[in-house]
Amino acid sequence: MMFSAKFIRWLLMLSPLVLIAGPAIADSSYPTKPVRLVVPYPPGGSADVLARMLGQRLDTVLGQPVVVDNRPGAGTAIGARVVAQSPADGYTLLIGTVSSHAMNPALMKDIGYDPVRDFTAIAPLATIPFVLLASTKLPISSLQELIDLAKRQPGKLNFSSAGSGTSNHLAGEILQSAAKIRLAHIPFKGSAPALSALVGGQVDLMFDLVVTTVPHVKSGAVRALAITAHQRSPLLPEVPTVSEAGMPALELSAWFGFFGPRDLPVDVRDKLAREVGKILEIPEFQDRLRRLGASVLAMSPVQFANFVASERDRWAQVIKASSIIAN
Missing domain, CATH: 3.40.190.10 (Periplasmic binding protein-like II)
Incomplete structure (x- = not known):
């Protein structure tokens, strides 16, 4: 079948628009450079220890360094905002917690992010x-x-x-x-x-x-x-x-989870969720969690997103009923 030169030029002009209009699809080779893992707490705490444990394992399975970046301050707001405002390319991720995604958003009127809308829930990690x-x-x-x-x-x-x-x-x-x-x-x-x-x-x-x-x-x-x-x-x-x-x-706990910015490409989210799930099944990793008093929290990305939303609503009700004001 023969096409005219005019028709071919029209196809070439149309193709970028099709790519823009389509869903976010990441390069299958992800990641091709180091990944930053933001921890909204100082070094040495439970979230930091968990991030470094996870980062060491992800280094190997992703084939790129996973660099832990401690960004404490304003409760957990500074570190969480860094990730919420980052490009949705999978190279800036967050260790989020019950504080960053449930408690503090209800306590701080101007926290600078929505814990559900502004993040992609990738995988739960652990609960203490x-x-x-x-x-x-x-x-x-x-x-x-x-x-x-x-x-x-x-x-x-x-x-x-x-x-x-x-x-x-x-x-x-x-x-x-x-x-x-x-x-x-x-x-x-x-x-x-x-x-x-x-x-x-x-x-x-x-x-x-x-x-x-x-x-x-x-x-x-x-x-x-x-x-x-x-x-x-x-x-x-x-x-x-x-x-x-x-x-x-x-019944309540301090939980920890793995997040990216909103609109993270589905294949990147699923790849990270799959690899994290495999890491959480490693007996040695589970033993280290137990020594921290933690246990594995397992859900799909969709289930985890629903869990975060329910936790946000639960703690908002507690804070409103108690008239609590953050320091």
Whole structure:
């Protein structure tokens, strides 16, 4: 079949428009250069450790360096904004958390991004539960005994946190709502001083991540009442879950996930999700997570996106009901 020169010129003019109008499709050779993995926290914390564990594995399977870039500040807003405003090419990714994608957007009116609309949810990574801790000065040894005591002395007991609007503060608010008790909130500048105050007997209660809780529970410096997970932790197998203690509404955790900017090409998203899923199945990787008190969180990209949206709505309701204002 013969085509005229005029018809061929018309096809050549049309082809760029077809490419522009079509869906975002990435080069199958992705990645062809180093990938930046933004962590919205300082070095040394759980999110940073998890990012470096994941980055080391991704280096090998992607064939390109994965460079961890710590961008702390404004809660988690600075690092999250960096990724939200980056090109959707798969070369700038984020370790997001319950704080960056659920709590802080509800706490900060001008956070600068929408946790659902401005990101592509790639894969969940892990979840770390909290432990409800009590001072050894309190005459209690269970969650129910705490509730009974708080009802007899409304507003007299207190709990410490890493600051107003932090995850352990919000956990305390959920406890008060679910148990219909009233506690005084004592905010500190970070979890370490808040935990020190509990160990020293200056405060009565605190929710803290299981990994930092273990040595203090084992030494008898504090008393563990319940863990906010669906199953008991191998790090503290003697501590009952909140469901076992009769308070399933207290099931909550610090979760971590893998995100890209909005409109990330589907094939890039799926490639990253597939490789991350394989990494999370490696026994050695799972063992390292367990030593952090974490467990694998497995979902498809679509399921993870729905999970993030539900977490955003859940924490927005908690924050609105409690009239919490971030520090």
